[in-house]
Amino acid sequence: MNTRTIQLYPLWLDYLLFALLIGLFPVAVLLSLYYPNVILEQGLSHRIFYFHVSVAWVALYAPAFSSLFGILYIIRRDPNWDTLSYSMSKLSLIFSILVLFSGPIWAYSAWGTPWDWTDARLQSFFILVVSLLSYFVFRSLITDLNKKAMYSSFLSVLCALNALLTWGAIRWIENPGNHPGSVLGKGGMDKDMKETFWINVLAYHILFLVLFLVIYRKDKLDAKLVQVREEMDN
Amino acid sequence: MFKYLLLKEFQLIGRAKNGLLSLISLLMAFLFIFHYSLENSGKLDVNSIVGLKWAGIFLLAFILISQVTYEERESGAYRITRLYIPSHLEFLAKSFVLFLLLFFVEIFLLLLLFLFFENLHFESENLFGQFLYFIPGTLSLSFLGVTLSQMSFATRLKEVVLPILLIPLSIPVLIAGMEAERKYFSKGEVNTSSLIVLFAFSVLYLSLGLLLREVGED
Numbered sequence: 253m254n255t256r257t258i259q260l261y262p263l264w265l266d267y268l269l270f271a272l273l274i275g276l277f278p279v280a281v282l283l284s285l286y287y288p289n290v291i292l293e294q295g296l297s298h299r300i301f302y303f304h305v306s307v308a309w310v311a312l313y314a315p316a317f318s319s320l321f322g323i324l325y326i327i328r329r330d331p332n333w334d335t336l337s338y339s340m341s342k343l344s345l346i347f348s349i350l351v352l353f354s355g356p357i358w359a360y361s362a363w364g365t366p367w368d369w370t371d372a373r374l375q376s377f378f379i380l381v382v383s384l385l386s387y388f389v390f391r392s393l394i395t396d397l398n399k400k401a402m403y404s405s406f407l408s409v410l411c412a413l414n415a416l417l418t419w420g421a422i423r424w425i426e427n428p429g430n431h432p433g434s435v436l437g438k439g440g441m442d443k444d445m446k447e448t449f450w451i452n453v454l455a456y457h458i459l460f461l462v463l464f465l466v467i468y469r470k471d472k473l474d475a476k477l478v479q480v481r482e483e484m485d486n
Numbered sequence: 487m488f489k490y491l492l493l494k495e496f497q498l499i500g501r502a503k504n505g506l507l508s509l510i511s512l513l514m515a516f517l518f519i520f521h522y523s524l525e526n527s528g529k530l531d532v533n534s535i536v537g538l539k540w541a542g543i544f545l546l547a548f549i550l551i552s553q554v555t556y557e558e559r560e561s562g563a564y565r566i567t568r569l570y571i572p573s574h575l576e577f578l579a580k581s582f583v584l585f586l587l588l589f590f591v592e593i594f595l596l597l598l599l600f601l602f603f604e605n606l607h608f609e610s611e612n613l614f615g616q617f618l619y620f621i622p623g624t625l626s627l628s629f630l631g632v633t634l635s636q637m638s639f640a641t642r643l644k645e646v647v648l649p650i651l652l653i654p655l656s657i658p659v660l661i662a663g664m665e666a667e668r669k670y671f672s673k674g675e676v677n678t679s680s681l682i683v684l685f686a687f688s689v690l691y692l693s694l695g696l697l698l699r700e701v702g703e704d
Binding site for chain 1: 633637640641642643647650651653654655657658661665690694697698701702
């Protein structure tokens with residue numbers, strides 16, 4: 253039996269991450285609700301911006317990590333890399349769905365419509381979610397464990413391509429839609445907004461790391477269980 | 487060997503000839519609906535026609551790849567070929583034949599577009615713009631389609647899974663193709679970077695497909 257595991261980092265970092273999450277996350281949420289001034293045209297609902305953008309960042313680069321782990325699986329053939337890639341894909345799906353829910357709430361107050369069918373960023377994000385869903389549907393339909401890991405790794409690379417396209421949708425494509433450009437590119441945020449924004453970005457990244465650890469460990473246990481069952485069957 | 491492989495692929499497509507005819511009928515119906523419902527009430531602009539063309543290309547690629555995959559599985563050709571033929575040769579032959587066939591049906595698609603939509607003038611510049619981008623686009627879709635059809639073989643549902651994979655994962659090619667043509671028609675000059683992007687997609691899907699054949703063997 254393969255008993256080797258990928259040790260990501262020492263155990264004390266777990267405690268540090270959990271402590272940071274418990275300390276920082278409520279502060280970030282409260283700050284976004286009460287600290288920065290309200291943008292008059294959009295009203296209170298613009299405060300969802302601090303959630304929406306932070307979550308979207310994670311949703312966009314999680315597929316890149318997933319594909320990186322997938323490529324490492326193709327090179328090394330160590331099932332742990334596949335488990336890492338699988339866990340990262342789960343997280344990217346969760347965060348992408350959160351973006352799809354929070355976006356229309358903000359859009360309804362800002363643009364007067366929850367969804368803009370002419371907007372390249374919105375369409376590409378939707379496609380990213382569909383491609384992530386197809387990754388999971390495909391994975392669930394393969395019984396051979398080696399093929400499941402190998403083909404999933406390839407699919408994770410293709411999903412990362414869709415994430416790249418989503419990132420570039422407001423940069424490379426002439427967009428007739430309403431979605432604003434890059435937050436960083438503008439440089440026009442007030443000081444209170446900027447502070448709240450970066451604290452939220454940090455908080456959601458820590459949440460992402462904590463969730464990743466929880467999901468990865470659960471997936472690793474599941475993978476071991478399947479492996480033990482297979483060996484007992486044989 | 488490559489010649490025999492090509493013959494085999496053509497024979498497989500020959501088995502799906504009824505499907506090919508239905509493909510052409512479907513294409514005509516698809517364009518006629520747009521012509522009847524939109525062109526009559528107000529002329530479609532070039533951007534919309536370009537979008538329609540790429541939607542047509544996707545539809546053609548999707549149906550053709552599904553049909554050939556089905557025929558290959560039903561005839562047992564998939565397993566037999568893989569026993570005796572190097573996998574990369576089989577991948578290249580299949581992609582090449584798919585590309586050729588898609589290319590010919592797409593010429594038909596173009597003719598229909600010129601016939602149905604007034605804003606697309608039958609001029610050499612227009613023709614050049616259309617061909618320039620849909621060749622690398624079709625090449626990308628062929629490589630991607632063959633790669634995904636191999637993946638679908640590994641699942642319990644076989645080629646039924648193909649649309650779930652092909653629809654979301656071919657979108658980057660379609661968007662790149664549409665964006666390239668939109669730039670060409672608005673500025674009237676070839677956008678080299680768009681062309682490079684489309685060829686980069688072809689190379690990427692070709693490499694992924696070859697790699698998958700190499701490492702995904704039984």
